[in-house]
Amino acid sequence: MIFDLIVAIFIVQYLRRTLQTAIELPRWDNILRYILFGSIGLLVVDVAFSNLREIVNWLSHILLLYLIYILYAVKDLRAARQVLIAIAPYFLLSLVRDFFQLFDLRQLENWKDILDTLTGCALVYMLIMGFIINRQRKALHRERMRTLREEAQKNQALSLKDQLEIQVAERTKELTRQKEELQQALSDLKATQSQLIQSEKMASLGELTAGIAHEIQNPLNFVNNFSDLNQDLLDELKTELKTGNVEEAVAIADNIRSNEEKINHHGKRADGIVKGMLQHSRTSTGQKEPTDLNALADEYLRLAFHGWRAKDKSFNVTLDSDFDPAVGKIQIVPQEIGRVILNLLTNAFYAVNERKKSNEEGYQPIVRFRTKRQGNRVQISIGDNGLGIPASIVEKVFQPFFTTKPAGEGTGLGLSLCYDMITKGNGGELKLETKEGEGTTFTINLPA
Amino acid sequence: MKILVVDDERDIQALFQQKFRKEIRDHEMEFAFAFSGEEALEFMKLNAHEAVLILSDINMPGMSGLELLKRIKEKYETPPPVVMMITAYGDDENYNQAMKLGADDFLTKPVDFSALKEKLKPKIA
Known part of the structure; x- marks a missing residue:
């Protein structure tokens, strides 16, 4: 039957297309191709040699049977097994017809019409089934592609997620490392800052050394001189007593007493200076205590002045100081206020000295120091008629490490520390007024 | 002849007055x-009229x-x-500057009063 071959060709092509045998199952593709060529060959033979039709018919059956067999038995081809359902009726009918012809069952001649009709029906059924199967296959294919796509998307999402997690972990690690580095840097900076504060303090003490030496030397000289004097006076007193000159003896005794008072006074003065120096070098306790501001200021004024004097022999300045007795004792951290006064005075001396160096005609350096009580506040002002601060840098003078002095001469911490000590340590304010070429005045306001 | 002592330390007055008590009493020095x-x-x-x-x-x-x-050296010439x-501060710079400006002598603190007396005596005689 010519239909067998056409059916076989269709099935082969169907299998090759649906199962993608050329790629997926190359061994079976070869076999299918042989079947395909065989079928075409048999078709040609059938058309050309009608006398060989019987043989062609059986060969066609064998071919188709083989196809059915492999479809049924071979695991790899099972996916296309539905085809069997489509071709089964036709194939069975075709077999029956050929058996009839083979055994020449003439008595069943009246069955032939029924057989032909059934064969027609089977062909139609096969066509419909083929159509349905094809549609199902396409639907399945679409479904599978969709699933594949979804799976691919899912995989992509998963790998993306993994990637992101790795990135997040890396970033976290990096951030943690940076945080640790920053913390380390911060603690290093804090250590450096406290070292700088300490060295700034020691540097200002160093500047004072000569001043302090001078300040101690003066009272010590008085102590020595007056005690020498008293020895002489005591000898004279003895002589006068021996001669019975009572009046003179009493006068001498009065002298001795007054000298003793002077010795005591100068001894205390030296003591105060040493104490002040120790207090200055000691780390501030930050504790406020009632302090005689005028005495403190006077002490640091002298230290600063003699310190400068000792450094620069030609240095000279008119010190115009005015202490308001109403200031009295106020609650301050004495070491800190002392350091601020010292620092501001040193700056003032520096400013007038720099201006003096310019050899300006008739220039007389003046540094003014004032304390004043204003209600519940106490004001300290330190002014100079030095170079003044240019407007362009006036905003910067309280910034740490800002200095106009040549490298190595200033740390740039002086005023910044002053500002901190006045505002944070003592709850006051530190302001400045300046005019370039005319001078600068720093004003400290403290709560009293 | 008057001796003018110039110092910002006020106790220097008491010191000199006592150290030179005899000289003052005997009107040798003023x-x-x-x-x-x-x-x-x-x-x-x-x-200005007095020698000082x-x-x-x-x-x-x-x-x-x-x-x-x-x-003083500029104003009072004769x-x-x-x-x-x-x-x-008995350093060279102070000393040299004082000498350049015409100082007659240069003493360092603490003052040796007996040496000072010896120096003063011929000058006021």
Whole structure:
């Protein structure tokens, strides 16, 4: 039957297309191709040699049977097994017809019409089934592609997620490392800052050394001189007593007493200076205590002045100081206020000295120091008629490490520390007024 | 002859008055005191007619001893007063400057009073 071959060709092509045998199952593709060529060959033979039709018919059956067999038995081809359902009726009918012809069952001649009709029906059924199967296959294919796509998307999402997690972990690690580095840097900076504060303090003490030496030397000289004097006076007193000159003896005794008072006074003065120096070098306790501001200021004024004097022999300045007795004792951290006064005075001396160096005609350096009580506040002002601060840098003078002095001469911490000590340590304010070429005045306001 | 002592330390007056007690009592020496360079110049103006010997400290607030020395030597030429400088800083720079400005002597603190007496005696005689 010519239909067998056409059916076989269709099935082969169907299998090759649906199962993608050329790629997926190359061994079976070869076999299918042989079947395909065989079928075409048999078709040609059938058309050309009608006398060989019987043989062609059986060969066609064998071919188709083989196809059915492999479809049924071979695991790899099972996916296309539905085809069997489509071709089964036709194939069975075709077999029956050929058996009839083979055994020449003439008595069943009246069955032939029924057989032909059934064969027609089977062909139609096969066509419909083929159509349905094809549609199902396409639907399945679409479904599978969709699933594949979804799976691919899912995989992509998963790998993306993994990637992101790795990135997040890396970033976290990096951030943690940076945080640790920053913390380390911060603690290093804090250590450096406290070292700088300490060295700034020691540097200002160093500047004072000569001043302090001078300040101690003066009272010590008085102590020595007056005690020498008293020895002489005591000898004279003895002589006068021996001669019975009572009046003179009493006068001498009065002298001795007054000298003793002077010795005591100068001894205390030296003591105060040493104490002040120790207090200055000691780390501030930050504790406020009632302090005689005028005495403190006077002490640091002298230290600063003699310190400068000792450094620069030609240095000279008119010190115009005015202490308001109403200031009295106020609650301050004495070491800190002392350091601020010292620092501001040193700056003032520096400013007038720099201006003096310019050899300006008739220039007389003046540094003014004032304390004043204003209600519940106490004001300290330190002014100079030095170079003044240019407007362009006036905003910067309280910034740490800002200095106009040549490298190595200033740390740039002086005023910044002053500002901190006045505002944070003592709850006051530190302001400045300046005019370039005319001078600068720093004003400290403290709560009293 | 008057000796003018210039120093910002006020107790210097008591010290000199006692150290030279005998000389003062016996009218061998007469002392005057000034506690700043400015005061010293004022004194000089008022006592210009008298011969004066000046003993001046160098380190004083306001006008320094060296400035005072310079002004005195400029202003009072005939006869130039004897000016002796006394300082706690006996360094070369101070010494050289004092000498350049015409100081007659240069003493360092603490003052050796017996040596000072010996130096003063021939000058006021």
